[in-house]
Amino acid sequence: MKILRLVTSFRGNDSQSFQLGNTVVEMIKAQYKNADIITRNLAKNEMPHFNDVHFTSFITPVENLSDELKNAVSHSDKAVKELIDSDIIVIDVPMYNFSIPSSLKAWIDHIVCKLP
Numbered sequence: 001m002k003i004l005r006l007v008t009s010f011r012g013n014d015s016q017s018f019q020l021g022n023t024v025v026e027m028i029k030a031q032y033k034n035a036d037i038i039t040r041n042l043a044k045n046e047m048p049h050f051n052d053v054h055f056t057s058f059i060t061p062v063e064n065l066s067d068e069l070k071n072a073v074s075h076s077d078k079a080v081k082e083l084i085d086s087d088i089i090v091i092d093v094p095m096y097n098f099s100i101p102s103s104l105k106a107w108i109d110h111i112v113c114k115l116p
Helices: 016-031 052-059 067-085 102-114
Strands: 002-007 036-041 088-092
Touching (some): 002 016, 002 067
Parallel strands (some): 002 088
């Protein structure tokens, strides 16, 4: 069992969404003792916001990718692989300005635009 946990609050341990995420993960671990948990803290290690370089990296054949485009596509490739390889996804999501944090929005953009 693989669990992907996305932390999106910049408040860390003081965040209620982080505390709720801890509770959810502990409940899952109680059921699946050997669960492998991958935690991605998008507040501390933000995905770059999607731009024309990322889009260009998706439509350029692999053999023609420059170093800049390889770097751009690597963020999406890693995020998609982690998502596909996971059985359960736990997303700690606070609400900022009546919306989700921009770091989570960036992660979603990379996933949706790159999914096979």
